[in-house]
Amino acid sequence: MAGFFKQLYNKIANKAEVDWDELEADLISADLGAKLSMTIVDDLKALGRKVNADDIIQTTKQHIASILPEDATPLTPRVDGLPHVILVIGVNGTGKTTSSAKLANQLNQQGHSVILAAADTFRAAAVEQLEIWSQRLQIPMVKGEPNADPASVCFRAHQQAISEKADFLIIDTAGRLHTRHNLMEELAKINRTIAKQDDSAPHTRLIVVDATTGGNALQQAKEFNKACSLDGLIITKLDGSGKGGIAVTVQQELGIAPKFVGYGEEAHEFKPFIKDDFIDMMF
Secondary structure: OOOHHHHHHHHHHOOOOOOOHHHHHHHHHHHHHHHHHHHHHHHOOOOOOOHHHHHHHHHHHHHHHHHOOOOOOOOHHHHHHOOOEEEOOOOOOOHHHHHHHHHHHHHHOOOOOEEEEEOOOOHHHHHHHHHHHHHHHOEEEOOOOOOOOHHHHHHHHHHHHHHHHEEEEEEOOOOOOOHHHHHHHHHHHHHHHOOOOOOOOEEEEEEEEEOOOOOHHHHHHHHHHHHHOOOOEEEEEEOOOOOOHHHHHHHHHHOOOEEEEOOOOOOOOOEEHHHHHHHHHHH
16 A cells, blocks of 8 residues: 555655646546645645655645544444344445445444445345354354345344344445445435334444545545545555555545444454554555
8 A cells, every 4th residue: 555655755866856737646646536636736836946746645644644533443332232223325336245244243343243235235235245244253144035125135134133132234226336326225225224213223334445545535435425425435456456545535425434444355454443543655
């Protein structure tokens, strides 16, 4: 992840003069978005002197630090004894199912009881993938028949979580960004179904975005936020070419804070968002 900004530093350090248009394009390609990239360039120009690589990195860091929120607060069980219901939302291919399992594992490691629900019923591979994780991590999972109504799976899973007094229920929702109307309908139905047994549920809605997809991730967050008011972001694939800038853009544009980061295939390669650590990873 650190590669991009190191490359940018070296690129600028080896030049006699900064090409402002090129710098702006480089910052945009780091997924910082046009608005923030232009602001950084304007601030650097306002220094009124020759700018070096250290100036550019320092100014960029300061802006990122001013936008990113403080460290994510831990997810906690409900005080009323009912399960804390978490919807994990996002398009296929972002690492949504894996993130659901990793989050379940982290909560389980903290001593909490967790149940997983495979509500991505139209994609057999997603159910199978979650089932493999469930068996490996020894975390119970509720699933339905292939192509079953996702809301009915959620209802049964919630029922089981309540009867077993589970601390958390994590629902891996369908990852189909079809027409927004259908998306809204499906998520709204899941919300209504869960609320039948606990009118305060679901309690946390997390969208999973792939750090390597840049602007597409912002668009996905916008669409899902319209359909289902989001509480936070899980950023995946930070071990590859993901630069992390998308977390800054989503926070700035939508006010949706990063909550967790995934940076590998293993269950333990997943951690809560810690601002200073995240910025260090970026640079």
